[in-house]
Amino acid sequence: MFNVDTIRKDFPLITDTKGTRCSAFLDNAATTQKPQAVIDALVHYYKEQNSNIHRGSYFLSRNSTELYDRARNQIRSFINASSAEEIIFTKSVTEAINLVADSYCKKFLKSGSNIIVTELEHHSNLLPWQAACSRFGAEMRMVPVDSFGILDMATYKAMLDANTAIIAVTGASNSTGSIPPIRELIQLAHLKNVPVLIDGAQAIAHCMTDVQKFDCDFYCFSGHKLYAPTGIGVLYGKKKYLEAMPPYQFGGDMIDQAYFDGKDNIYKGLPEKFEAGTPNIAGAIGLGQAIHFLQSIGLVNMITYEEALTTHAVERMKKIEGVRLIGAQGPHVPIISFTVDGLGVYDISTFLDLYGISTRCGELCAQPIMRRLGLNGTVRVSFAIYNTKSEIDYFCEILEKLIKKYRGRPNK
């Protein structure tokens, strides 16, 4: 049984707002707050378990290694990867995508290759591919969206050809919240033997993720949007690709045999090959703890609750004069982007902050899609498991009040 009051008690920053000036945290697409269990896991690790992994023949190091490996297994199970070797720890989704854009492209891009991305992408799933195209002389193809931010699937089909090397697509748009037809995108790509990378940054906390069911070839996400600490991310990759790809970074812990001339160097296997240097051990343990916390609540319960919150917010916001909701109806994560006719997004967000309502405004690290939709930016509200309908009501009341006070002034 999902009880939001009980869940809120697990989040110190949500319940104790003394000094935070935050009475409604509605910027969860940027990052989520952390449950006490995750905070405790980090403190406990540094207080009683801290040691480097894979390095020592002593108890603390062995214990750290075990905790780190356990976290990897928790993530494997959470996204239903077939093997823990397919789970690579990174610092963020951005680093995970950069890893693939660099390493995969080094191995598989040929002269005349093309890479397909969509106009929905966050800069993190756009710029690494632009850099790869520029570096390896490949062509970048963009799947267009319509004025509601819906992907043009006919153009996508037409773009796919024998020279397509990889497709990178968001699991849920950070600017509109819409969920693209991932399964269809993957099926079509696989008909041409083209692998697909899913940027799961916005999807991971709000959708059931089963990489085997999706049959995606790569899936990336950041821990901090999943109630875990910042600085930890995950790259899932099918073993056949990860094994073929060269290392991304070089250094300690990824090498089996190293020589002065480097010619006969032998790298470790998966996953170590892609985890050079001391990793974020505490972050990985924190992510494992966050997953444990979410599983104890029940993912289906969470998703159902968040859908109800989003529907409530959309219905309330539709009734506010001057508010324009961005994006289409349909599959959605709990993200709502909007503008107000006659009022700048920065002003809205700034004044909401004065009432303790945290929102995000601007181009949301997705400038091309903003231009495509003819927007200078939006205000974005995004919900998490600890938000309530009364917080949304409060937000709508204040928004309405601000609009009445400031809208229609001659500044446009």
Place this chain on the structure above:
Amino acid sequence: MTTDETQRRICEIFSNIPDDFDQYNYLVSLALSQDVDFDEELRQSKYEIAGCQSKLWAFITLNNGLISIRCDSDSLIVKGLALLIAKIFNGHTPEEAKHSSVWFLETILSDNQLFSDTKNGLIKLINRIKNI
């Protein structure tokens, strides 16, 4: 009035408005007090100051060797701040502008009151004025 004197005057005004809400309201009323007929003419990409979270435009010219600045933004708060910057430099020579330091933003607004992107845009505006 020197650029420092204008900044001291602005700081005096803000020190009498201790509440964040009223400070923003002051900036909004400053923005609304401007002539609006010029807006559409000013809102062109050639006048845009990139790097701000909001759209910010500035038309900077020299009249008889003295700086003249007109600003606009899709944010009333940003426009208010840009107008304060314009007030500091208007009527000064490029040489005076070049050697002036702009310190009032840090004084009137607490460090975390202004989004970093917005601050970035305002700093670019200041640099553009200084480099006229």
